Amino acid sequence: MNMFGKMKEKFGKESKGITILAPMDGNVVSAGQINDPTFREQFLGTTIGIQPAGNRVVAPVSGTISSIFETGHALSIVSDDGVELIIHIGLDTVQLKGQFFKIHAKDGDTIKPGDLLIEFDKDEIIKAGYDVITPIIICNSAMFSDIETFTGKEVQELDEMIKLKK
Amino acid sequence: MINYKYTITKEFGIHARPAFQLAKNASDFTCSIQIGKADQMADAKDVMEIMGIKLMQGDEMRVTFNGTDEDKAANSMINLIKEHL
Numbered sequence: 001m002n003m004f005g006k007m008k009e010k011f012g013k014e015s016k017g018i019t020i021l022a023p024m025d026g027n028v029v030s031a032g033q034i035n036d037p038t039f040r041e042q043f044l045g046t047t048i049g050i051q052p053a054g055n056r057v058v059a060p061v062s063g064t065i066s067s068i069f070e071t072g073h074a075l076s077i078v079s080d081d082g083v084e085l086i087i088h089i090g091l092d093t094v095q096l097k098g099q100f101f102k103i104h105a106k107d108g109d110t111i112k113p114g115d116l117l118i119e120f121d122k123d124e125i126i127k128a129g130y131d132v133i134t135p136i137i138i139c140n141s142a143m144f145s146d147i148e149t150f151t152g153k154e155v156q157e158l159d160e161m162i163k164l165k166k
Numbered sequence: 167m168i169n170y171k172y173t174i175t176k177e178f179g180i181h182a183r184p185a186f187q188l189a190k191n192a193s194d195f196t197c198s199i200q201i202g203k204a205d206q207m208a209d210a211k212d213v214m215e216i217m218g219i220k221l222m223q224g225d226e227m228r229v230t231f232n233g234t235d236e237d238k239a240a241n242s243m244i245n246l247i248k249e250h251l
Binding site: 044067069071074078086088094139140 | 178181182183186187189190212213214217218220
């Protein structure tokens with residue numbers, strides 16, 4: 001796969017586009033580069049990863065926090081457009097039991113792009129032996145006719161990262 | 167209709183990975199599968215709903231199966247639950 005190209009996963013009819021913004025600074029990679037079959041195989045929906053450059057996660061859409069783990073390593077969001085997203089910071093980081101993570105949101109919070117959701121200490125997480133790659137999963141990707149993911153590029157918070165069409 | 171109860175023994179309860187495994191496995195069956203505790207139940211085929219329940223170590227979880235392939239579904243899901251939860 002050309003990691004510097006944009007990947008068209010499906011083709012569909014022209015309709016109103018939905019954009020998911022980058023929730024963190026970093027390098028966007030395809031699911032195939034996530035060293036964990038749970039995410040790499042994309043069995044619950046279109047998945048990409050971000051190799052974080054910074055130490056925080058911000059809201060990538062306008063929507064609602066569906067569920068945020070006390071441990072701060074993962075959260076799920078439903079966008080106002082109906083996109084269901086999971087952001088999972090690092091691999092196996094549940095085992096840190098909240099260490100190096102600080103949450104700034106709670107279940108049911110209404111969010112808008114750029115709202116601070118989680119801070120994490122990337123260097124300490126790496127030092128503790130974990131991969132900090134952050135899978136982002138669109139859990140209801142089957143509901144969209146067209147999903148375009150922009151992989152193989154550096155992004156800053158709130159740069160365009162995924163485009164979907166209903 | 168099959169009802170199954172199980173007390174979660176694994177330290178981290180149902181976090182993202184087990185939620186994914188449950189949803190993936192549940193999706194292989196046509197019967198309705200609900201998972202949760204007490205009066206808070208979620209569609210076991212929907213990973214977002216499962217994650218929203220936040221089942222922790224020590225919680226008694228309840229799983230219900232309702233439909234034509236409920237026996238097969240229950241067998242498969244119960245094996246998965248015993249192994250991962």
